[in-house]
Amino acid sequence: MISDEKFQEFCAYLSDIHANLKSDQQGKVASYIPELKKVDPNQFAISVCTVDGRKFSIGDYKSRFCMQSMVKPVLYALALEENGLSHVHKHIGREPSGKNFNELTLNDEGLPHNPMINAGAIMSCSMIKRKSNPADRFNHIMQALYKLADSQKITFNNAVYNSEKETADRNYALGYFMREHQAFPKNTDLHRTLNLYFQACSIELNSEILATIAASFANSGSCAVNKQEVFKPETVKNCLSLMYSCGMYDYSGEWAFSIGLPAKSGVSGGIYVVVPDLMGIAIYSPRLDKHGNSFKAIEVCKRLVERYSIHNYDSI
Numbered sequence: 632m633i634s635d636e637k638f639q640e641f642c643a644y645l646s647d648i649h650a651n652l653k654s655d656q657q658g659k660v661a662s663y664i665p666e667l668k669k670v671d672p673n674q675f676a677i678s679v680c681t682v683d684g685r686k687f688s689i690g691d692y693k694s695r696f697c698m699q700s701m702v703k704p705v706l707y708a709l710a711l712e713e714n715g716l717s718h719v720h721k722h723i724g725r726e727p728s729g730k731n732f733n734e735l736t737l738n739d740e741g742l743p744h745n746p747m748i749n750a751g752a753i754m755s756c757s758m759i760k761r762k763s764n765p766a767d768r769f770n771h772i773m774q775a776l777y778k779l780a781d782s783q784k785i786t787f788n789n790a791v792y793n794s795e796k797e798t799a800d801r802n803y804a805l806g807y808f809m810r811e812h813q814a815f816p817k818n819t820d821l822h823r824t825l826n827l828y829f830q831a832c833s834i835e836l837n838s839e840i841l842a843t844i845a846a847s848f849a850n851s852g853s854c855a856v857n858k859q860e861v862f863k864p865e866t867v868k869n870c871l872s873l874m875y876s877c878g879m880y881d882y883s884g885e886w887a888f889s890i891g892l893p894a895k896s897g898v899s900g901g902i903y904v905v906v907p908d909l910m911g912i913a914i915y916s917p918r919l920d921k922h923g924n925s926f927k928a929i930e931v932c933k934r935l936v937e938r939y940s941i942h943n944y945d946s947i
């Protein structure tokens with residue numbers, strides 16, 4: 632637990648970092664989903680929420696953005712809770728792919744490498760409430776997010792959903808490729824599964840809400856604010872392990888080495904970082920680096936670990 636004084640000091644440092652990086656223009660907004668490139672590229676927000684529910688935000692923290700790949704850990708956690716570890720991993724591996732997040736590739740067993748890349752997240756979707764109708768399946772994902780976020784306002788961006796669906800050739804290709812390899816559980820409806828994935832990527836929130844979700848992960852799966860359990864600690868442990876090794880696309884190895892914390896990024900320009908038992912941090916800035924991670928978000932995290940001993944192995 633952090634004292635109030637330490638927390639204030641931490642927040643002041645975040646404000647300094649924000650001021651320092653605010654005018655940086657490096658990186659490019661994602662454009663392969665047309666709707667994503669319509670955002671103001673200069674938006675920049677940092678939010679933090681501790682496991683005991685204290686919050687701080689700076690910058691454009693009310694600006695909404697869609698979750699994109701940041702929803703993948705939640706999809707994986709839902710698949711795990713419903714199906715159990717061994718069933719889920721009959722269909723998804725747990726190794727970093729060493730490839731782009733949407734690379735048309737599967738592991739030696741014909742399965743997606745891990746749940747943090749597109750193929751793996753599509754596979755997670757196939758295991759979420761598979762017997763229910765599409766509306767109930769989508770609501771189930773929304774409910775989990777609401778609970779993690781202490782019922783803050785999480786919405787759905789229909790324009791992004793349509794834009795995403797219209798330009799989803801690669802995700803369709805991944806779906807057919809996996810079906811060809813009989814990777815899906817029996818009787819999976821591929822189109823419903825892909826639709827659920829597109830919808831999940833189009834869920835919208837802001838950095839303040841995302842930090843609360845990250846804090847609930849840091850709090851072993853119980854909401855950091857109201858303490859209600861959403862995911863079992865075991866589920867969160869598995870999820871964080873894969874966020875640690877695979878959460879930052881093709882930068883995941885370097886990230887684990889230099890930042891040493893579980894995190895997940897999305898092409899909309901958000902990332903969230905989980906500091907177990909301490910806090911969740913969310914950063915939003917849409918300009919991306921060559922790996923597809925938010926340029927400023929990576930910078931913020933580098934500066935945080937320079938000053939604070941939050942790297943997983945800092946205690947050594």
Ligand code: GLN
Pocket residue numbers: 698699700701732733749795802832896897898899923
């Ligand atoms: N919806 C995006 C896609 O499927 C998610 C990718 C991402 O954020 N990396 O391509």
